[in-house]
Structures are given as structure tokens and as C-alpha cells.
Amino acid sequence: xxxxxxxxxxxxxxxxxxxxxxxxxxxxxxxxxxxxxxxxxxxxxxxxxxxxxxxxxxxxxxxxxxxxxxxxxxxxxxxxxxxxxxxxxxxxxxxxxxxxxxxxxxxxxxxxxxxxxxxxxxxxxxxxxxxxxxxxxxxxxxxxxxxxxxxxxxxxxxxxxxxxxxxxxxxxxxxxxxxxxxxxxxxxxxxxxxxxxxxxxxxxxxxxxxxxxxxxxxxxxxxxxxxxxxxxxxxxxxxxxxxxxxxxxxxxxxxxxxxxxxxxxx
Amino acid sequence: xxxxxxxxxxxxxxxxxxxxxxxxxxxxxxxxxxxxxxxxxxxxxxxxxxxxxxxxxxxxxxxxxxxxxxxxxxxxxxxxxxxxxxxxxxxxxxxxxxxxxxxxxxxxxxxxxxxxxxxxxxxxxxxxxxxxxxxxxxxxxxxxxxxxxxxxxxxxxxxxxxxxxxxxxxxxxxxxxxxxxxxxxxxxxxxxxxxxxxxxxxxxxxxxxxxxxxxxxxxxxxxxxxxxxxxxxxxxxxxxxxxxxxxxxxxxxxxxxxxxxxxxxxxxxxxxxxxxxxxxxxxxxxx
Numbered sequence: 089x090x091x092x093x094x095x096x097x098x099x100x101x102x103x104x105x106x107x108x109x110x111x112x113x114x115x116x117x118x119x120x121x122x123x124x125x126x127x128x129x130x131x132x133x134x135x136x137x138x139x140x141x142x143x144x145x146x147x148x149x150x151x152x153x154x155x156x157x158x159x160x161x162x163x164x165x166x167x168x169x170x171x172x173x174x175x176x177x178x179x180x181x182x183x184x185x186x187x188x189x190x191x192x193x194x195x196x197x198x199x200x201x202x203x204x205x206x207x208x209x210x211x212x213x214x215x216x217x218x219x220x221x222x223x224x225x226x227x228x229x230x231x232x233x234x235x236x237x238x239x240x241x242x243x244x245x246x247x248x249x250x251x252x253x254x255x256x257x258x259x260x261x262x263x264x265x266x267x268x269x270x271x272x273x274x275x276x277x278x279x280x281x282x283x284x285x286x287x288x289x290x291x292x293x294x295x296x297x298x299x300x301x302x303x304x305x306x307x308x309x310x311x312x313x314x315x316x317x318x319x320x321x322x323x324x325x326x327x328x329x330x331x332x333x334x335x336x337x338x339x340x341x342x343x344x345x346x347x348x349x350x351x352x353x354x
Numbered sequence: 355x356x357x358x359x360x361x362x363x364x365x366x367x368x369x370x371x372x373x374x375x376x377x378x379x380x381x382x383x384x385x386x387x388x389x390x391x392x393x394x395x396x397x398x399x400x401x402x403x404x405x406x407x408x409x410x411x412x413x414x415x416x417x418x419x420x421x422x423x424x425x426x427x428x429x430x431x432x433x434x435x436x437x438x439x440x441x442x443x444x445x446x447x448x449x450x451x452x453x454x455x456x457x458x459x460x461x462x463x464x465x466x467x468x469x470x471x472x473x474x475x476x477x478x479x480x481x482x483x484x485x486x487x488x489x490x491x492x493x494x495x496x497x498x499x500x501x502x503x504x505x506x507x508x509x510x511x512x513x514x515x516x517x518x519x520x521x522x523x524x525x526x527x528x529x530x531x532x533x534x535x536x537x538x539x540x541x542x543x544x545x546x547x548x549x550x551x552x553x554x555x556x557x558x559x560x561x562x563x564x565x566x567x568x569x570x571x572x573x574x575x576x577x578x579x580x581x582x583x584x585x586x587x588x589x590x591x592x593x594x595x596x597x598x599x600x601x602x603x604x605x606x607x608x609x610x611x612x613x614x615x616x617x618x619x620x621x622x623x624x625x626x627x628x629x630x631x632x633x634x635x636x637x638x639x640x641x
């Protein structure tokens with residue numbers, strides 16, 4: 089029974105990893121004659137990466153993706169921390185309306201919103217700009233909601249004691265709440281970064297200039313850039329997968345916390 | 355107890371978020387409803403045409419085809435993904451050194467960007483790729499996975515099942531590990547078999563996590579754009595033209611914004627109904 093279970097799990101996880109292995113093999117191939125991706129034919133991955141970084145736009149796509157993801161990730165953390173904390177711990181006019189607005193947006197699909205948001209961005213003159221790519225996605229309902237749920241757990245006495253000591257509300261937020269919210273904020277940054285790293289639809293719509301493309305849009309057009317060279321396309325895909333992988337390894341605990349947030353907590 | 359400094363700080367801390375959600379969510383949502391009743395085409399001004407877009411939809415073979423493909427795609431990605439993920443997660447959630455390693459490995463496919471994995475699956479599905487190599491081992495002719503109108507949709511489905519599985523295994527494993535161990539000990543003492551334990555104890559206790567996985571899985575499939583865009587471009591002959599792809603194609607390359615907005619509203623209403631059904635269905639057992 090035990091052995092059977094182990095065998096099944098190894099087979100299942102092995103199958104799940106097979107495409108990742110194929111990616112490594114094809115990305116390391118000297119050319120694209122063998123696309124089965126089963127057997128390594130030398131290890132030319134460094135050469136292939138060298139080719140991609142020597143010529144072509146991959147470094148530009150990588151830079152754009154980093155600007156986009158780190159930039160909007162930090163903005164989301166800052167604004168969601170402020171709003172989530174206030175919605176959980178402060179009483180102010182309009183709190184209920186705001187909560188309804190944020191939760192309501194969770195039900196909306198981007199397919200409904202991209203058309204009017206594009207028209208708004210166009211009205212602002214932001215088509216083909218970084219702010220056009222970044223601003224509409226810089227705050228997530230998920231983030232505000234995540235921080236709010238987490239901030240509900242901050243003991244009221246702690247805040248009350250600080251108030252009695254004469255600390256101002258902004259000081260209490262910055263000095264007491266933010267340190268306590270740190271795990272939620274790291275989780276939010278990670279979830280935001282990973283989602284934005286893989287965001288194809290919005291940049292595709294708002295950025296027509298190659299100079300602005302992040303990696304997903306660049307990859308989608310890669311064939312036309314380097315010709316049909318499957319091994320180099322695969323190397324580019326591998327490069328795209330590396331930053332999320334590094335973040336996940338470094339912040340594994342927060343990654344699982346972010347994924348399971350909706351499923352376990354209430 | 356509402357005090358002045360609290361009210362001031364509360365408004366100040368939430369103001370950016372409030373403005374953001376009004377400008378980029380509430381206004382666009384209302385604008386989408388309005389546009390769906392107009393003939394807006396990007397150039398020119400929107401003219402009110404009442405329900406014409408909605409009437410047009412149900413006579414448009416492109417829309418009907420896309421709606422049907424979305425239904426097939428959603429059912430055929432959600433059901434196998436959840437079943438397979440459960441079959442892996444239940445044994446994987448047990449303690450042990452091997453399982454700890456395997457749980458870490460499962461995260462690798464889960465964290466890979468869809469844009470990157472799509473490129474890899476293009477290779478796997480290519481004429482000389484892994485899919486045909488494996489079929490060759492059992493003596494089946496090579497297939498044109500992404501350019502055959504019969505196979506392309508199933509090629510997408512297999513990729514998406516693979517991609518979502520890692521994610522769902524992690525979520526379900528975490529849910530299973532959070533279940534109280536005493537219940538299982540009691541069941542073992544009562545001589546409950548593995549299958550009985552699974553159907554009578556694990557599934558009911560895991561209901562909340564399962565509901566969560568089901569909801570995000572269905573919502574994800576109903577609005578999936580990237581796989582069709584990257585693997586097949588909606589083709590061949592519209593065979594993989596899921597509704598989000600059709601909406602995007604109408605709105606942006608073709609600039610039929612009013613019509614696309616109307617289709618977006620239909621998708622939204624369908625998604626709301628489907629989520630409500632899921633909550634009703636799985637919450638029904640809650641005492």
C-alpha cells in the first residue's frame with residue numbers, strides 16, 4: 089500500500105515535471121533538429137542565452153517586465169496596506185460603501201472592462217506609455233481584501249494603548265500596523281508580481297511599440313523576430329520562467345499562504 | 355465610537371484606493387453597460403441602438419460557436435483538473451520525507467508563467483515533438499495537434515489541465531493538511547476503509563477548499579484568453595475561438611467595441627450565474 093502510493097505519486101509528479109524537463113532540453117540544444125526534448129544533446133544553454141542577449145529584444149522585454157511588475161507590485165502593497173488597514177481598524181464615513189465597491193469588483197471579468205478602460209487610457213493620452221500599462225493594474229481588489237482580512241487580527245488594545253499615549257493615527261499605521269502586516273504584504277507583493285509577470289492581455293492592447301513590450305507580448309511575437317528557431321524560442325521561455333521561480337523558492341511559505349487565502353480563511 | 359482623527363486618517367488612507375476603483379472599475383463597468391447598447395466602432399461617436407447588439411449575437415454563428423467552445427473548454431478543463439489534483443493531493447498530504455520533496459517539486463510547474471509554458475507546449479505539439487514521439491511508441495500515426503480542427507481544442511485542454519493541476523494540488527494539499535487528525539484516527543479505529551474515509555470524511559471536511567478551487571477554476575476557464583491566443587490564434591477555422599478570444603478580436607483588431615461590450619456583458623452574467631450555482635450547490639450541505 090505504502091509502496092503503491094509512493095509509486096503513484098512519483099509517476100504523477102514526474103509527469104507534471106516532464107514539460108519542464110522538455111523545456112530544459114530544447115532550450116539547451118545546439119539547434120532545433122531534435123524537438124522531442126527527451127535527451128540532452130550537449131548543454132548549449134549558456135550559448136543560447138548569449139545569442140538572445142547579444143542580439144534581439146529579449147533584454148528590453150525583461151527590463152520592461154521588471155519595471156512593470158516591481159513598480160505595480162510596490163504600489164499595490166502601499167495602497168492596499170493603507171486602505172486594508174483603515175477598512176479593518178478605523179471608523180470613517182464611506183467605509184461600508186468602499187468595502188462593497190472593492191468586493192463587488194472581485195466578481196467582474198477583465199473581458200468586460202478592457203474596452204472601456206482602454207478608452208479611458210486613450211482619453212488620458214496614455215496609449216503606448218508605461219503609465220498606460222501600469223496604472224490600471226496598480227491596485228488589486230485581492231490586495232485590499234487580503235490586507236483587510238489580515239488587519240482584522242490586529243488587537244484593538246494595541247492601537248488603543250498607542251492612542252492613549254498620544255500617537256497620531258498615521259504614526260500608529262506606520263509604526264504599529266505595517267510591521268504587524270508584513271507577512272500579508274510580502275504575500276501580496278508575490279501574488280501581484282506573479283500575476284503581472286504573466287499578464288499578456290492588457291499590454292497587448294495598450295502597447296503597440298516593441299520598446300514597451302513586457303515578456304509575454306515579446307514571447308508571443310518571438311517567432312517573427314528570430315525566425316522559426318524553436319530552441320531559441322524555448323530558451324526565451326526559460327528565461328521568462330526564471331524570475332518567478334527564484335521568487336517562489338525564496339518566499340515559498342508566502343506563496344502557499346497567498347494561494348490558499350481564499351480557501352482556508354474566512 | 356467614531357472620533358475625528360480616526361475619520362480623517364481613514365479617509366486619507368483609503369482615498370487613493372477609492373479614486374482608483376471608481377476610475378478604473380466602476381466607471382468602466384457602467385461605460386461597458388452603456389457601450390453594449392451602442393454601435394460604437396472606435397472611430398466616430400456611439401449611437402444608441404437599444405438591444406440590437408444582443409439580438410445580433412444570437413444570430414451570429416461566430417458568437418454561438420465561441421459560446422459553445424467555451425462551455426466545452428470549461429467543463430473539460432475543470433472536471434479532470436480537480437479530479438486529478440485530488441488524486442495526487444490526498445496521498446501527497448501525508449507526512450514523510452519523500453512527500454516533502456514532491457510537494458516542493460509540484461510548485462515548479464505551478465509557478466511557471468503561462469506565456470512560457472505555452473511556448474513549450476507549441477514544441478511538444480509540433481510535428482516532431484514529444485506528443486507525436488509518445489504516440490509513435492504505441493504505434494499511432496503522427497498528428498497535427500494545433501492545426502487540426504478536431505484536435506486543437508483537446509490540445510489546449512491538455513495543456514491547461516497540466517498547468518492548473520500544480521496550483522490545485524498545492525491548494526488542496528494545504529487544505530488537507532489543515533484537517534483535524536483526530537477524525538482520521540477515530541475512523542481508523544472504527545475500521546473505516548480508504549474509500550469510505552475519502553468519501554465520508556475527507557470530501558465533506560474539505561468542502562470549503564473544494565468550493566474555492568471549483569470557483570476559481572471555472573472562472574479561470576470561462577475567461578481564458580492566453581492559451582487560445584498563444585497556441586492556436588483561435589484557429590484552425592475558429593475551432594479554438596473561445597468567447598474571450600472572440601470578444602478581444604471584435605473589440606481590438608476589428609474595433610466593433612459596442613458589439614464586443616455586449617458579448618462581455620453576456621459573459622459576465624453567465625459567470626455570475628455559474629458562481630451563484632456553485633455556491634448554492636456546495637453550501638447546501640452547510641449546517
